[in-house]
Amino acid sequence: MKTISSQPIRRRRFAYLTLLLPLLAGCEMSTGTMTARSTGADDEDIWAIRCLTLQGPNRFQLANSYADALRKVAGLKPKLVQVFHESGETAVYYGRYRRQYSAKTDTESFRPNHLRDLDLIRHLSMNIRDPAVGSRPVWPFQMATMSTLPVGRGSHPDWLLSKAPGYYSLQVAVFYDTGEMRRRKYVAEQYCKLLREQGEQAYYDHGSVNSSVCIGAFPEEAIQTFQKQDPLTGIIHVTSKIVDERMLALQRKHSFNLHNGSKFYEIIRDPKTGKKLRDPHTSFAVEIPRKTQGTNSLGG
Secondary structure, three states: OOOHHHOOOOOOOOOOOOOOOOOOOOOEEEEOOEEEEOOOOEOOOOEEEEEEEEOOOOHHHHHHHHHHHHHOOOOOOHHHEEEEEEOOEEEEEEEEEEEEEEOOOOEEEEEOOOHHHHHHHHOOOEEEEEOOOEEEEEOOOOOOEEEEOOOOOOOOHHHEHHHOOOOEEEEEEEEEOEOOEOOHHHHHHHHHHHHHHOOOOEEEEEOOOEEEEEEEEEOHHHEEEEEEEOOOOOOEEEEEEEOOHHHHHHHHHOOEOEEOOEOOEEEEEOOOOOOEEEEEOEOEEEEOOOOOOOOOEEEO
């Protein structure tokens, strides 16, 4: 069985998985003694039209200017224009929609209907001054798309991973919406509650796609970096390992990073024999996120 002590440390902002092999059938989720079932086809996330995303030192002023312009557009409701400042970027959103999934037709829809608003926003234009040709039209929102609002939800805000008193934690589960299961935030919090009832120091974290559950809070010294130089090539290989005995014991107790309540396997080939092997996703160390002031704050 693999352990984190022989693997690189994964940062909190991991790339969201796109190859979801062992998806659970239907909407029932089993995690130990906990069974959570989706209470309807509605998506618990709040969706909006992500009109544009800005980066750079002037993004705050520009975003507010674009937001003010959207509030003056006939056919749009000014109160539904929002500006969210996240780490390294600022985005302008419009509207509030609920996504619904139909198991019979395997289709999704939004309420209220988003198509009119999306088409209107994408075709909005404005004139800018171009030194080469003078005044010319641009369409700043032509790449607008549907996206979840970057706001965290939680019935227990004190269980948020960002409030854990440490530098590292151990991720033991991840939840994501699939099929009729549209309650990944609720299920993640329920699993967090179950772990706490079992005496674990559990936390949850809601991303834009995944909700993760972690256990424990450990200092920065829990992870050490080792360097080893290849005598033939001279290349220095850097490896990060868990050295904290408490964290190693916790990882032995919770060996897997569960996906929607089940063990997740990747199919790999043995480099020596060529045989297919089922490689399980094990629990791993993550950096505890520290949200800076202004993150996820409304502007405008």
